[in-house]
Amino acid sequence: MATGNINVSVENIFPLIKKFLYSDHEIFLRELISNATDATLKMNHLVRIGEAKIDIGKPKIEIKIDKDNQTLHIVDEGVGMTKEEVEKYINEVAFSGAEEFLEKYKDSDSKETGIIGHFGLGFYSAFMVANKVEIKTKSWKDEPAAKWTCEGTTQFTLEESDKTDRGTEIILHINDDEKEFLEEHRINELLVKYNKFMPIPIKFGTKEKELPKPEDAKEDEEPKKVTVDNIINNPDPAWTKQPAELEEDDYNSFYRELYPTQFEEPLFHIHLNVDYPFNLTGILYFPKLTNDLSIQKDKIQLYQNQVFVTDNVEGIVPEFLTMLKGVIDSPDIPLNVSRSYLQADGAVKKISSYITRKVADKLNSLFANNREDFEKKWNDIKVVIEYGMLSEDKFFEKAQKFALYPTTSDEYFTFEELKNNITELQTDKEGKLIVLYASNKDEQHSYIKRAEAKGYKVLLLNSPIVSHLIQKLEQENEQKVSFVRVDSDHVDNLIKKETEQVSKLSDDEKETVKTSFETVVPKEKYTVQLEALDSDTAPVMITQPEFMRRMKEMQQTGGGGMFGMGNMPEMYNLVVNTNNPLISKILKAKEDSKKEGLIKQSLDLALLSQNLLKGEELTNFVERSFKMIK
Numbered sequence: 001m002a003t004g005n006i007n008v009s010v011e012n013i014f015p016l017i018k019k020f021l022y023s024d025h026e027i028f029l030r031e032l033i034s035n036a037t038d039a040t041l042k043m044n045h046l047v048r049i050g051e052a053k054i055d056i057g058k059p060k061i062e063i064k065i066d067k068d069n070q071t072l073h074i075v076d077e078g079v080g081m082t083k084e085e086v087e088k089y090i091n092e093v094a095f096s097g098a099e100e101f102l103e104k105y106k107d108s109d110s111k112e113t114g115i116i117g118h119f120g121l122g123f124y125s126a127f128m129v130a131n132k133v134e135i136k137t138k139s140w141k142d143e144p145a146a147k148w149t150c151e152g153t154t155q156f157t158l159e160e161s162d163k164t165d166r167g168t169e170i171i172l173h174i175n176d177d178e179k180e181f182l183e184e185h186r187i188n189e190l191l192v193k194y195n196k197f198m199p200i201p202i203k204f205g206t207k208e209k210e211l212p213k214p215e216d217a218k219e220d221e222e223p224k225k226v227t228v229d230n231i232i233n234n235p236d237p238a239w240t241k242q243p244a245e246l247e248e249d250d251y252n253s254f255y256r257e258l259y260p261t262q263f264e265e266p267l268f269h270i271h272l273n274v275d276y277p278f279n280l281t282g283i284l285y286f287p288k289l290t291n292d293l294s295i296q297k298d299k300i301q302l303y304q305n306q307v308f309v310t311d312n313v314e315g316i317v318p319e320f321l322t323m324l325k326g327v328i329d330s331p332d333i334p335l336n337v338s339r340s341y342l343q344a345d346g347a348v349k350k351i352s353s354y355i356t357r358k359v360a361d362k363l364n365s366l367f368a369n370n371r372e373d374f375e376k377k378w379n380d381i382k383v384v385i386e387y388g389m390l391s392e393d394k395f396f397e398k399a400q401k402f403a404l405y406p407t408t409s410d411e412y413f414t415f416e417e418l419k420n421n422i423t424e425l426q427t428d429k430e431g432k433l434i435v436l437y438a439s440n441k442d443e444q445h446s447y448i449k450r451a452e453a454k455g456y457k458v459l460l461l462n463s464p465i466v467s468h469l470i471q472k473l474e475q476e477n478e479q480k481v482s483f484v485r486v487d488s489d490h491v492d493n494l495i496k497k498e499t500e501q502v503s504k505l506s507d508d509e510k511e512t513v514k515t516s517f518e519t520v521v522p523k524e525k526y527t528v529q530l531e532a533l534d535s536d537t538a539p540v541m542i543t544q545p546e547f548m549r550r551m552k553e554m555q556q557t558g559g560g561g562m563f564g565m566g567n568m569p570e571m572y573n574l575v576v577n578t579n580n581p582l583i584s585k586i587l588k589a590k591e592d593s594k595k596e597g598l599i600k601q602s603l604d605l606a607l608l609s610q611n612l613l614k615g616e617e618l619t620n621f622v623e624r625s626f627k628m629i630k
């Protein structure tokens, strides 16, 4: 048996890099521009610390397409490389010059340089789109320029070059089947996607710029035009600045820069800025949200040192905040790992809880500083907050201070305020606090009115996840609080008090009424329930028990509830008020047909008051009613 070391050499991994390093071929440009940026930042750094005593001016990076020669050029004015450096940094794949640079200058603030490369493989992504790559490079040091050429094999040539100006030019001879990368619009699209906020100006062609008209210019005089560099990026995006340097307007215009097709202003922003124990900057915006949660996700852009990485921040930003917009920039997020690993990563966990905390703090200060304004915005932001309260316990705790519970008459309470306000009237005989709520002001109108007439407060809770939130609030309050929807029972039964109304009907009579109703109304849909209510209260009402309805809703919005509930048929209670004179009339009606007519009519009226009478039943009701008044 033979043993030995498997030799992972350039030869073995080169074809792999070419094929599989990045599934997305387009990222080659991002990688090469990142290298050019690093080289320029290194140059700036060497000048800043006095190691290079040269005038570098304002270095930029240029991208050029040469259609005739089928080449794409990436030109920088960075540190460049000597022949030895090309040998070392380019030929030794997976040896990262960036890493070495950071190591060498670690005592001189090199973290501040914002260098991007880590893995020493980025350059080779060029071979995903090019069959031949040339590097022409001249180091800032006084040494001859070098030219490296490679045709995608392990063979390369390295010679002296006639390049005279400092920096590096990468020339890609684009493959026949990657010709799209010779199209101006395609390159422009990539530059906007990945490089829009990179720290060194990137030139892509030129553009015409109108000069301001001179004071004495005639009305119809055409403004003079000059040709200027077309710089595709904003090297100083708002998130790289200190909050103190920025006005509200700056945040709003940066929002428009991020989402040029979005016309609505954001509601407010949160500036993230932390450098210990991890590095993270960014600006998050609360957009106006609608109830359709799915379409609003994935709007946060993730950057690393101003290079766009992805707009899928799953695992990095807590789920409930993926509905926000904005940018996050952190060099500390390991992106070369799977998403599930990412979620288990310590640094990422810290980042995620930092973001949660910052969002909670901001909401709290908005609430504390201008409650009126916060109340106005509540409808637009509640989904995020309620979703956060459900999914993150820490956020739930913090949200106690600013989560609002609006009533149907537009009062806004915190939960604590609500409890204090309703304790007196809405405590039931068992000492439980009953919080009444409605989900739709129009559909539940009559129930809301009846509850309000008793002095009860009715909350208006209409976000899609409200049934889950209610469940959570009940749990957190150790079942001393119960949420009951106004239409889940007759108003006298919503909050059960000691006093019970006496029924005008005897037990036998009640039994007769019950049987009469049960023979007329479909059993599978209604449970007949006799109640002794006020005589001027409606004779017949339709209610849907809180428990059944909530379980069904929870099932529909995912999670919670009992298995299968969502598919159960609708079940209602048919509350018959034995004290209403109409019920006595039904009881005393001699003919069965008359009895049946009265029962049907009152059932339909009850259904109608809740907008539940539809189709054939509605047609029959209208016909029957016309007959009655003929």
Ligand SMILES: Nc1ncnc2c1ncn2[C@@H]1O[C@H](COP(=O)(O)OP(=O)(O)OP(=O)(O)O)[C@@H](O)[C@H]1O
Pocket (backbone or CB within 6 Å): 031, 034, 035, 036, 038, 039, 076, 078, 079, 080, 081, 089, 090, 095, 096, 097, 098, 099, 116, 117, 118, 119, 120, 121, 122, 123, 124, 168
């Ligand atoms: N435009 C350039 N100017 C100067 N040096 C460069 C340039 N491009 C590449 N290099 C050198 O080659 C090295 C290897 O580049 P490569 O892109 O493969 O890796 P990296 O940038 O270190 O890491 P990453 O894989 O994360 O991009 C760089 O670290 C740098 O030293």
